[in-house]
Amino acid sequence: MIEIDSITKTYGTMNAVDAVSMRVETGSITAIVGTSGSGKTTLLRMINRLEEPTSGEVRINGTSTSSVKPHLLRRRIGYAIQGHGLFPHHTVARNIGAVPELLKWSRDKINERVDELLALFSMDPAEFRDRFPAELSGGQQQRVGVARALASRPDLLLMDEPFGALDPIIRTRAQKDLAHIQRKLGSTIMLVTHDMEEAISLGDHVAVMDGGKLVQYAPPAEIIARPATDFVANMVGDVERPLRLLSLISVSEIIEAGEADGEGLPETASLRDALSACLWSGRDALPATREGAVVGRVTLKAIRARAGAHL
Amino acid sequence: MKTGRILRSVLIALLLALVLRPDWFVPIFAPFAPDGGPVIYQRASMLSLSLSHLGIVTLASAAATIVAVALAILVTRPAGAAFRPLSRTITNMGQTFPPVAVLALAVPALGFGAGPTLVALFLYGLLPIFENAVTALTSLPRATTQAARGIGLSRLQRLLRVELPLALPVTLTGIRLSIVIGLGTATIGSTVAARTLGEVIIAGLLTNNTAYVLQGGLIVGLFAVLIYDALVQLELYLTGRMGG
Amino acid sequence: MIGIRTHISPPGLLFAILGLASLLVPFMTLAANRIVAGEGISVLRIAGPTITAPGVAAVTIGLAMGLIAKWTRLRLLGAVFGLAGLLWLLSRSAPILLSQAGEYARVSPAAGFWCLVVIFMLLMADALAALKPGPLMRGILLFAILVALVLVLRSGMLSDLSVLQEFSSRRDAFFSEFLRHLGLAFGSLAAAAVIGFPLGILCHHRVALRGATLPVLSFLQTIPSLAMFGLMIPILGWLGSTVPGAQAIGIAGIGFAPAFLALLLYSLLPVVGNTVAGLASTPPAALEAARGMGMTSSQRLLRVELPLGLPIILTGLRIVLVQNIGLAVIAGLIGGGGFGTFVFQGLNQTATDLILLGALPTVVLALTAAILMDILVELTRRTPEETV
Numbered sequence: 001m002i003e004i005d006s007i008t009k010t011y012g013t014m015n016a017v018d019a020v021s022m023r024v025e026t027g028s029i030t031a032i033v034g035t036s037g038s039g040k041t042t043l044l045r046m047i048n049r050l051e052e053p054t055s056g057e058v059r060i061n062g063t064s065t066s067s068v069k070p071h072l073l074r075r076r077i078g079y080a081i082q083g084h085g086l087f088p089h090h091t092v093a094r095n096i097g098a099v100p101e102l103l104k105w106s107r108d109k110i111n112e113r114v115d116e117l118l119a120l121f122s123m124d125p126a127e128f129r130d131r132f133p134a135e136l137s138g139g140q141q142q143r144v145g146v147a148r149a150l151a152s153r154p155d156l157l158l159m160d161e162p163f164g165a166l167d168p169i170i171r172t173r174a175q176k177d178l179a180h181i182q183r184k185l186g187s188t189i190m191l192v193t194h195d196m197e198e199a200i201s202l203g204d205h206v207a208v209m210d211g212g213k214l215v216q217y218a219p220p221a222e223i224i225a226r227p228a229t230d231f232v233a234n235m236v237g238d239v240e241r242p243l244r245l246l247s248l249i250s251v252s253e254i255i256e257a258g259e260a261d262g263e264g265l266p267e268t269a270s271l272r273d274a275l276s277a278c279l280w281s282g283r284d285a286l287p288a289t290r291e292g293a294v295v296g297r298v299t300l301k302a303i304r305a306r307a308g309a310h311l
Numbered sequence: 312m313k314t315g316r317i318l319r320s321v322l323i324a325l326l327l328a329l330v331l332r333p334d335w336f337v338p339i340f341a342p343f344a345p346d347g348g349p350v351i352y353q354r355a356s357m358l359s360l361s362l363s364h365l366g367i368v369t370l371a372s373a374a375a376t377i378v379a380v381a382l383a384i385l386v387t388r389p390a391g392a393a394f395r396p397l398s399r400t401i402t403n404m405g406q407t408f409p410p411v412a413v414l415a416l417a418v419p420a421l422g423f424g425a426g427p428t429l430v431a432l433f434l435y436g437l438l439p440i441f442e443n444a445v446t447a448l449t450s451l452p453r454a455t456t457q458a459a460r461g462i463g464l465s466r467l468q469r470l471l472r473v474e475l476p477l478a479l480p481v482t483l484t485g486i487r488l489s490i491v492i493g494l495g496t497a498t499i500g501s502t503v504a505a506r507t508l509g510e511v512i513i514a515g516l517l518t519n520n521t522a523y524v525l526q527g528g529l530i531v532g533l534f535a536v537l538i539y540d541a542l543v544q545l546e547l548y549l550t551g552r553m554g555g
Numbered sequence: 556m557i558g559i560r561t562h563i564s565p566p567g568l569l570f571a572i573l574g575l576a577s578l579l580v581p582f583m584t585l586a587a588n589r590i591v592a593g594e595g596i597s598v599l600r601i602a603g604p605t606i607t608a609p610g611v612a613a614v615t616i617g618l619a620m621g622l623i624a625k626w627t628r629l630r631l632l633g634a635v636f637g638l639a640g641l642l643w644l645l646s647r648s649a650p651i652l653l654s655q656a657g658e659y660a661r662v663s664p665a666a667g668f669w670c671l672v673v674i675f676m677l678l679m680a681d682a683l684a685a686l687k688p689g690p691l692m693r694g695i696l697l698f699a700i701l702v703a704l705v706l707v708l709r710s711g712m713l714s715d716l717s718v719l720q721e722f723s724s725r726r727d728a729f730f731s732e733f734l735r736h737l738g739l740a741f742g743s744l745a746a747a748a749v750i751g752f753p754l755g756i757l758c759h760h761r762v763a764l765r766g767a768t769l770p771v772l773s774f775l776q777t778i779p780s781l782a783m784f785g786l787m788i789p790i791l792g793w794l795g796s797t798v799p800g801a802q803a804i805g806i807a808g809i810g811f812a813p814a815f816l817a818l819l820l821y822s823l824l825p826v827v828g829n830t831v832a833g834l835a836s837t838p839p840a841a842l843e844a845a846r847g848m849g850m851t852s853s854q855r856l857l858r859v860e861l862p863l864g865l866p867i868i869l870t871g872l873r874i875v876l877v878q879n880i881g882l883a884v885i886a887g888l889i890g891g892g893g894f895g896t897f898v899f900q901g902l903n904q905t906a907t908d909l910i911l912l913g914a915l916p917t918v919v920l921a922l923t924a925a926i927l928m929d930i931l932v933e934l935t936r937r938t939p940e941e942t943v
Contacts, residue, residue, distance in 0.1 A: 074849030085844030393565040396684040407925040409881020415914040419907035495779030512785045528782035539777040
């Protein structure tokens with residue numbers, strides 16, 4: 001368990017992070033989200049003491065981080081950043097093995113771990129071990145960056161905009177991979193992002209930062225359902241994009257043959273209306289009507305598929 | 312910035328005094344002169360040596376600038392592209408030729424006097440200017456050159472109105488390097504009988520008169536440092552105006 | 556017609572025109588003694604047709620072989636062929652010219668010969684640039700050229716030339732000045748590295764120190780060499796006479812010490828400046844990651860910053876080495892020794908061949924050092940460049 005206890009960072013007279021407290025359960029993903037200048041990165045960097053807190057403290061499994069030398073602390077905490085930060089002069093294997101090397105693992109143990117991680121990230125060890133970072137695609141570089149951060153089986157993995165440099169199509173894939181690997185390894189992850197959608201889709205908990213303060217810290221569903229402030233509501237607003245998209249598409253576009261129970265919906269209605277009718281009445285499908293006559297049905301599954309296509 | 316300005320004015324005043332009123336420095340240089348020997352170089356006035364020195368450097372650098380920029384324009388046009396690898400080799404290898412050696416090698420060909428010095432300065436001065444001008448002309452922002460084509464400028468207009476002005480700051484850096492090397496090489500030119508300030512230093516070395524060495528060395532050193540500084544300021548001004 | 560024209564290498568054409576023109580310029584100089592100016596002799600009159608005809612033919616064919624752009628190996632061979640022709644002409648005609656002249660007569664190559672040497676070297680360089688040899692190949696080529704040069708000089712086929720007569724009368728002095736020259740150039744390089752690397756690393760970490768150091772060093776760099784060497788004399792003279800024991804270790808106003816110190820001062824800017832630039836060339840994200848994974852600052856320096864900055868740092872050493880080999884010539888003026896001794900003695904006595912005896916080896920030394928250091932820099936740059 002990670003406990004952050006009223007941690008504050010002051011630059012001059014400005015509080016970049018202002019008395020933030022939160023608890024992170026072992027084995028969960030916490031997404032810290034905010035606009036630039038909200039203090040989210042500073043908060044993250046205070047956990048592995050890349051920034052020293054002005055006051056307050058962080059405890060990992062009950063031990064204060066200030067009781068350990070910073071560089072020794074960091075070797076226990078994984079750290080992955082935007083633009084991967086791989087060492088261009090080291091091979092993939094040496095990059096991934098960097099922290100185990102610092103921890104003086106045996107060569108065999110390091111090699112074994114490197115191959116294990118490459119396989120975990122679906123990269124063939126024989127093919128990728130000896131490549132240089134410049135010989136990898138952007139997505140591969142990012143995966144090696146995360147693999148490097150996980151190499152020494154850290155207590156905690158900190159990620160600062162890990163997908164920031166990826167193009168949108170690969171980003172979705174990388175997010176799914178990360179979620180998959182986290183479930184498999186049971187790692188504790190704290191991830192900084194400016195993208196509320198990413199925070200909601202990845203985080204077991206979402207922490208929203210604004211002006212150095214933690215304005216809401218809750219599971220994603222609660223963030224969407226009950227935003228604590230207008231700022232959170234605004235950030236969540238972006239997430240409704242698929243819903244807005246649905247309101248632009250008419251039912252006629254996804255009518256399929258078949259029957260459904262209950263009250264029908266005119267085919268000129270929007271998919272958003274159809275979705276809310278489904279959720280309201282707890283049905284999986286609705287009859288679709290043209291000039292009062294049933295012409296087919298609309299299923300929840302089809303609506304979801306349509307919404308998903310535009311994510 | 313302010314200390315820089317004060318330091319600059321002090322150095323300029325010192326240089327002017329050394330060139331125009333060398334007698335003022337008799338008490339300072341006297342301890343370095345041999346007993347009873349002359350303290351201040353008398354065979355020529357500092358002013359005439361300075362003018363001759365600067366004249367040689369100016370002439371050689373001006374000629375080198377014109378030729379080097381013309382060659383740089385040539386090899387960056389499609390017609391001259393075949394010469395680009397060769398010109399790169401020549402500049403790379405040419406700059407490893409020691410300036411003194413170039414001067415020494417010019418003597419067998421041209422005899423003694425200002426001639427070999429001028430030629431050595433010219434040849435050696437070509438290289439940094441050419442190198443920088445080619446770099447500048449080949450690394451212009453693509454958007455700008457495309458825009459210049461887009462608004463219908465002819466090749467010549469593009470060269471004169473867009474490419475050369477944009478290449479000016481980097482080219483100027485090359486000219487500065489070439490002038491600084493030129494000032495130094497011209498000093499050595501006095502060993503081949505060119506009339507430069509090096510004459511004072513050489514006279515001091517030959518007669519074991521450290522006062523001469525000091526006098527000549529200070530003047531040449533100050534000239535070099537101040538001219539270098541002035542050219543750096545000019546570059547900063549030009550780069551600043553172009554938003555670089 | 557157009558097909559052929561596009562296959563002709565423009566530089567090759569230029570070389571051919573300049574090369575043929577150079578054949579019209581005096582090829583050899585014959586002087587009554589080592590001091591007086593000589594009389595130029597055209598290539599056709601240096602010897603009988605049995606010697607000149609094959610030589611001139613080899614030169615002309617060599618130039619012609621350089622014409623076709625695509626046949627790079629042929630162009631390279633043309634350069635070798637042409638140089639061999641020049642060597643033939645030089646070595647065969649020198650004894651003949653001397654035998655027709657007086658006892659103290661001196662014979663040396665003239666402008667025509669030197670122009671042709673330069674042209675064939677450029678042809679070779681142009682062909683090599685197209686072949687893009689790897690670092691190993693370049694090293695082998697350099698070695699082969701140097702071996703060929705030594706073999707030609709030791710064979711005695713050129714011993715009638717005036718430069719080599721100057722050499723043979725100063726054989727011992729030549730090698731001791733050679734060692735002195737190397738000592739000055741490499742010694743000051745080593746001293747600059749010992750001082751400059753730590754200073755550069757300190758400057759990398761302290762912005763204030765960097766702001767103060769680099770401008771001072773670059774101003775030092777602008778001071779003309781003769782003035783710098785000269786100004787060292789009173790400073791070291793004073794040191795030598797006031798600091799006890801200083802004179803015992805060789806610190807004096809003239810000689811090796813002021814030359815060494817002047818070279819050292821010139822060397823500091825490239826060493827410190829390139830060390831700073833090399834260390835600063837580490838991608839910021841890689842440095843952030845290194846810190847984040849728990850590397851100490853010395854681990855970051857040794858494992859990340861230095862290896863990544865090495866090519867730039869070595870480039871600084873290349874600049875220093877080439878520059879110092881050249882500047883060490885000036886040491887000859889203040890009694891510091893080195894090849895400059897011959898250059899300035901030659902200038903004093905108006906003995907041009909003595910000047911050449913100092914200047915030519917300096918040039919060869921500087922070129923060799925530059926090529927070797929370039930190879931070294933390229934070898935350290937083997938990791939692929941960052942593309943993202």
